[in-house]
Amino acid sequence: MTDTTLTRTPSRAKRGRGWRDSLAAYGFLAPWIIGMLAFTIGPVIASFFLSFTQYNLLQPPTWIGTKNYEMMLQDERLHHSIGVTFTYVAVAVPLQLIVALALAMLLDRGMRGMSFYRSAFYLPSMLGASVAIAVLWRQMFGADGLVNQVLAMFGVEGASWIASPDTALGTLILLHIWTFGSPLVIFLAGLRNIPRMYYEAAQVDGAGPLRRFGAITLPLLSPIIFFNLVLQIIGAFQTFTQAFVVSNGTGGPSDATLFFTLYLYQKGFPGFQMGYASAMAWLLLLIVAAVTALNFWISKWWVFYED
Amino acid sequence: MKRTARLSIALAGVTAVSLALAGCAGGSTPATEEGGDVTLRFAWWGSDARHTATQAAIDAFEEANPGITVEAEFGDWGGYWDRLATQTAGGNAPDVMQMSDAYLAEYAGRGVLLPLDDRAEIDFSGLDAGGVASGEVDGKLYALQAGANFPAVLANPALFEAAGIEMPDDSTWSWEDYVQVAADLTKAGVGAVGTDSIIGDPVTNAWLLQHGDSLFTADGKVGFDKDGLTGFFELVSELSTSGAAPAASVITEQMVLSPDQWGIATGKSAMGFAWSNLLTTIEGSLGSELDLLRMPTDSKESGLYLRGAMYYAISAGTKHPVESAKLIDFLLNDEAAADELLAERGLPLNTSIREYIADKVSDPEQRLIAFTVDNADALGTAPSVPAVGGGTYDQVIQRGISDVLFGTLSPKEASERVHTELSDLLTAAG
Numbered sequence: 001m002t003d004t005t006l007t008r009t010p011s012r013a014k015r016g017r018g019w020r021d022s023l024a025a026y027g028f029l030a031p032w033i034i035g036m037l038a039f040t041i042g043p044v045i046a047s048f049f050l051s052f053t054q055y056n057l058l059q060p061p062t063w064i065g066t067k068n069y070e071m072m073l074q075d076e077r078l079h080h081s082i083g084v085t086f087t088y089v090a091v092a093v094p095l096q097l098i099v100a101l102a103l104a105m106l107l108d109r110g111m112r113g114m115s116f117y118r119s120a121f122y123l124p125s126m127l128g129a130s131v132a133i134a135v136l137w138r139q140m141f142g143a144d145g146l147v148n149q150v151l152a153m154f155g156v157e158g159a160s161w162i163a164s165p166d167t168a169l170g171t172l173i174l175l176h177i178w179t180f181g182s183p184l185v186i187f188l189a190g191l192r193n194i195p196r197m198y199y200e201a202a203q204v205d206g207a208g209p210l211r212r213f214g215a216i217t218l219p220l221l222s223p224i225i226f227f228n229l230v231l232q233i234i235g236a237f238q239t240f241t242q243a244f245v246v247s248n249g250t251g252g253p254s255d256a257t258l259f260f261t262l263y264l265y266q267k268g269f270p271g272f273q274m275g276y277a278s279a280m281a282w283l284l285l286l287i288v289a290a291v292t293a294l295n296f297w298i299s300k301w302w303v304f305y306e307d
Numbered sequence: 308m309k310r311t312a313r314l315s316i317a318l319a320g321v322t323a324v325s326l327a328l329a330g331c332a333g334g335s336t337p338a339t340e341e342g343g344d345v346t347l348r349f350a351w352w353g354s355d356a357r358h359t360a361t362q363a364a365i366d367a368f369e370e371a372n373p374g375i376t377v378e379a380e381f382g383d384w385g386g387y388w389d390r391l392a393t394q395t396a397g398g399n400a401p402d403v404m405q406m407s408d409a410y411l412a413e414y415a416g417r418g419v420l421l422p423l424d425d426r427a428e429i430d431f432s433g434l435d436a437g438g439v440a441s442g443e444v445d446g447k448l449y450a451l452q453a454g455a456n457f458p459a460v461l462a463n464p465a466l467f468e469a470a471g472i473e474m475p476d477d478s479t480w481s482w483e484d485y486v487q488v489a490a491d492l493t494k495a496g497v498g499a500v501g502t503d504s505i506i507g508d509p510v511t512n513a514w515l516l517q518h519g520d521s522l523f524t525a526d527g528k529v530g531f532d533k534d535g536l537t538g539f540f541e542l543v544s545e546l547s548t549s550g551a552a553p554a555a556s557v558i559t560e561q562m563v564l565s566p567d568q569w570g571i572a573t574g575k576s577a578m579g580f581a582w583s584n585l586l587t588t589i590e591g592s593l594g595s596e597l598d599l600l601r602m603p604t605d606s607k608e609s610g611l612y613l614r615g616a617m618y619y620a621i622s623a624g625t626k627h628p629v630e631s632a633k634l635i636d637f638l639l640n641d642e643a644a645a646d647e648l649l650a651e652r653g654l655p656l657n658t659s660i661r662e663y664i665a666d667k668v669s670d671p672e673q674r675l676i677a678f679t680v681d682n683a684d685a686l687g688t689a690p691s692v693p694a695v696g697g698g699t700y701d702q703v704i705q706r707g708i709s710d711v712l713f714g715t716l717s718p719k720e721a722s723e724r725v726h727t728e729l730s731d732l733l734t735a736a737g
Contacts, residue, residue: 056736057396058417143557163560165713248563249385250702253556254709269389270699272413273735274396 051279056272068279078280080255081263082287088169088259089236092176097228100180104187105217118185125181133175134245138162141171162246165256172242172257183228190224191217219304226303230295237288240265260284345630350380351405352387354588356651363647368637375630395419400622402631406450408615408692409700411442412527413736415449416695421621421628423448428632430640433657441615441689450618451639454653456583457613457679457686458509460485460600463499463593466577470495477600478685482542485578485603489551492577501551503570503579504558505543507704510580512690513602513610514539527694527733533726536704540711540718547712552576555712562705567592582616583678584653586671596671599678601685609685617652654679696736703728 026033051068053061072078107117127133140146141161148158161167198216207215218225240261243251251258251266264284268277351361358381365377380401382390388410394400395414406414414420423429424447431439434451442450460477467474470492475484489501505511515521518538521530546552553570561569571579572592581589583599590597602610619638621631638644645660650672655661665676679686693700707725710716716724 056417057392058414058419138563143560159554160556160560163563164556165709165715246563250563250705252562252706252709253559254706254713254715266699266702269392270702271732271735272392272696272698276735 047278047281050275051282053275054273055275055278057274058272061275064275068276069283071276072279072283077255077258077263078260081251081258081260084169084256084258085237085239085260088173088176088239089233092173093229093232093236095173096177096180096232097183097225099177100183100228101187101221101225103180104184104191105213107184107188108191118188121184122181125179127179129179129241131241131245134242137171137175137242138246163253165254168247168253168256172239172246175242176236176239183232186224186228187221190221194220220306222303223305226295226299230292233291233295234288237284237291344374344376345627346376346378347403347627347630347634348378348380348401349403349634350387350391350401352382352384353405353652357381360647360649360651364638364644367641367643367647368634371637371641371643372630372633375633377634395622398624400624402622402625402627403634404620404622405453406618406620407698408441408618409698411450411618411620411692412444412695413693413698414620415444415447419623420449421623421625421631423451423621423632423635426628426632428629429636433640433659435656435658437688438613438615438656441692442618444692450615450620451635452615452653452656453617453619453638454584454615454650454655455613456616456653456675457611458513458602459581459583459586459611459678460578460602461571461581461586461589462578462598462600463571463574463576463595464598465595466492466497466499466574469497470577474598475600477603480603481605482603483605486542486545486549486551489546489578490549493550497577499575499577500553500570501577502546503576504552504561505539505546505580505708506558506562507701507708509582509614510602511536511539511701511704512614513612514542516612516687516690517602517604517606517608517610519606519608521690522700522729523691523694523697525691529726529729529733530690531726533723534719536707536722536725537719540707540721543708544711544718555709558712559709562709571597582614583675584616584651586675587669590671599674601682608687609682610687611682611685612687612689613654613679614689650676694733694736696732696734697729699732700729703732 050061052063052065054064054067055061103121107114107121111117124133138145142148143160143163145161147161151158159167161171194217198220199212202212202216238261239259243257243259243262244265247253247257247262249262249266249270251262260280261284264277264280267273267280271277349365351357353361358379361381362379365379369375369377380390381387387405391400391404400419406420423442429451438452438455439448442448442452462474464474472488472491472495475488480488485502492499492501512522515531515535518531518535520535524530547555547558552558553576557570566572566581566585567588569579569581569589570576571581572589574593578600579589580602586597586599604610619635621628621635625631638648639655640657640660642660642663645655645657645664646667648655649664649668654676655664661676665673668676703725707716707721710724711718711721
C-alpha cells in the first residue's frame with residue numbers, strides 16, 4: 001500500500017520538469033491507453049448498453065429495459081451452461097495446480113537438463129488454447145482416434161470420447177490439466193524463494209518429507225498457490241476455444257460441453273441475439289467477480305505472508 | 308492486497324465482456340471510386356474447389372466488363388456467417404454475397420438485402436420460374452439460386468454385393484424397408500454397418516414433407532405440431548437399436564465431422580443420407596461410385612424437392628447496385644461463367660445453362676443431373692425457407708437426436724422440445 005504521488009510542493013523549475021516528464025510518460029503510454037479505450041473500455045460500455053436492448057446485429061438495437069436479464073432466469077440451457085462451467089472450473093483447476101506443483105517440486109531438485117524440461121513442460125501452455133491443439137484433441141479422442149487405437153491393442157473397444165455425454169467434458173478437463181506449464185513455472189520460482197535452511201533445520205529435528213512439505217513448503221508457498229489459483233479460475237471461466245472446436249460450436253454431445261462462453265457465442269452470432277449475449281457477458285463478469293472476491297475472503301484463513 | 312483484488316476483478320470482467328463485443332465495433336464506409344472504375348466485393352463460403360472455380364469466373368467477368376474489379380472474400384461456413392453479420396452490423400457488408408436458405412429470411416426480413424425484382428441488369432428469361440420463386444421473402448425477390456440440390460440416399464453397391472443383398476427399389480420402399488435392409492447389411496458382417504445415421508438435415512425436411520408438414524411455414528411459424536416429429540425420432544431410435552446404424556457416440560461425432568469423413572465416405576456404412584451436391588466430395592473420399600436413391604417414404608409424397616442451398620444476393624447498402632446486378636447476371640446466365648462454375652454449387656438456375664454444361668460436368672455431377680430428369684415426376688414443392696430466427700434449426704434437431712440416442716429423452720419428449728425451442732427462437736427474433 002505505498003502511495004507514489006509526491007505530496008511536497010516542488011519548486012517552479014521542478015514542477016516544469018515534472019510536467020514535461022509526465023507528458024513524455026503519457027506519450028509513451030498513448031498506444032496502450034488508446035488501445036485500452038478503443039478496444040476494451042469502449043466495448044465494455046457498449047456491451048453494458050446493449051445488454052438492455054434487443055439487438056440482432058442487422059438492425060439498430062431497440063431498448064427493452066431489463067428484459068434480457070429477466071429472460072436469463074427462465075433460460076434452462078443457460079442454467080445448464082453455468083453448471084457445466086462450474087464443474088469444469090471446480091475439477092480442472094485444482095487438478096492442474098496439483099500436477100503443476102508436483103512437477104515443480106520434482107524439477108526443483110535441480111536435475112540435469114533442467115532448462116530443457118522447463119521449456120518442454122511450458123510448451124503445452126503456449127499451445128493449449130489454440131485451435132490446432134483442439135483439432136488434435138478431437139482426432140485423438142474420436143471414435144477412430146489414437147486413444148481408441150491404443151485401447152484396441154489391449155482388446156478394449158472404446159466409444160467416441162468426445163461424442164459421449166459422459167466423457168466429453170472429461171477430455172476437455174484433461175486438455176486443461178495438460179497446460180500445467182504456466183503455473184509450473186510460477187511454482188518453480190516460488191520454491192526457489194524458500195530458504196534451504198528451514199528444510200535443513202527440520203531435517204535435523206527429524207521431520208520426514210511429508211512433514212517438511214506440510215510444515216514448510218505449503219505455508220511458504222501459499223501466496224504463490226493463491227496467485228495461481230485466482231488466475232487459473234478466472235481463465236477457466238472464460239474457456240471457449242477448446243469447446244468450440246471440439247464440438248464444432250454446438251456444445252454437444254447433448255450440451256455436455258456447453259460452456260457459458262460457448263452459449264453466449266451461440267446466442268450472439270449464429271442466433272442473432274446480441275443484446276441477450278451482452279447481458280450474458282455481464283452475468284459472467286458478476287459471477288467471476290463474486291468467485292474472485294470469495295477467493296480473496298477465504299484466503300485470509302490459509303494464505304500465509306512472511307512479512 | 309486490496310488493490311490487486313480490485314485489479315483482477317476488473318481484468319476478469321474486461322476480458323469476459325470484450326469476448327462478446329469482438330464484433331460490435333462500427334465499420335467504415337467504403338472509399339468512393341474515381342473515373343468510373345468500380346470495385347465490388349463478392350463474398351462466399353465453400354471448399355477450395357469452389358474458390359478456384361469462382362475466382363476463374365470472376366476473371367472472366369472482369370474481362371467482359373472493363374472498369375469493374377471484383378475483390379473476392381471467401382472462407383469456410385462457420386467463419387463466413389460470423390464475419391457477414393459483423394460486417395453488416397458495421398455497415399460494411401460485401402456488395403454481392405452468397406446467401407444460404409437458412410439465413411435468407413433473417414437477412415432479407417431485416418432489410419439488409421436489395422430487392423432484385425426490377426433489376427434490368429438481370430436477364431430473368433432463361434431462369435427456372437420455381438427456382439426464382441424460392442428466393443422470395445414476403446413476396447419480394449431478394450436472392451437468386453446459385454445452384455439447387457436435392458436430398459438423397461447414397462448407397463454403396465460394392466457393400467450390397469458383398470453382403471449378398473439386392474439393391475432395393477427406391478420407387479416403392481418404405482422407412483420400414485429401409486430399417487430392415489440396413490439391419491440386414493449390418494448382420495451380413497461385411498465390415499460395415501447398414502446405414503449412416505440420420506443427423507438432421509436433409510432427412511428432417513423430407514420426412515416432414517412426406518407427412519404433410521414442414522419445419523417452417525411461409526408466414527414465419529413452426530410448421531408442425533408438438534407431436535409432429537415423434538415419428539421421426541422413433542425412426543432415429545429404431546435405426547440405432549436395431550443395429551442398422553452405428554453406436555450413439557459415433558452418430559453424434561458424425562454431426563461435427565466434414566462429409567468426407569462420414570461413414571458412407573469411408574466405406575464404414577453401406578448407406579447414408581446427403582444433399583446431392585456432396586456426392587462428388589463423398590465419392591472422392593471413398594474412391595468408388597455410389598448409387599443415388601430416393602428417400603424412403605410411407606406416404607404418396609416422395610419428400611424429394613429441389614432446394615436452393617445457395618443463393619446470390621446484393622447488400623442493400625451497396626454503392627454499386629448496377630454493377631453488382633451485372634455480376635449476378637453474369638454468374639447465372641453467361642456461358643463463360645458456366646464453363647468455370649459448372650455444377651459445383653448445384654444444378655444451375657438457368658435451364659439452357661443446365662443443358663450447356665450437361666456434358667461438361669464431372670461424372671458424378673452428370674449422374675446428379677440425370678437423377679433430377681429421371682425423377683422429375685416425383686419432385687415436390689420445396690418447403691419455405693426457415694423463418695426469421697430459425698437459421699440454427701439444425702442444431703436444435705441434432706441435439707434432440709443425441710438425447711434420443713443416449714436415452715435422455717423419449718421420441719415424444721424430443722419432438723416436444725424441438726417444437727418449443729424452435730418456437731422460442733422465432734419469438735426471440737420477433
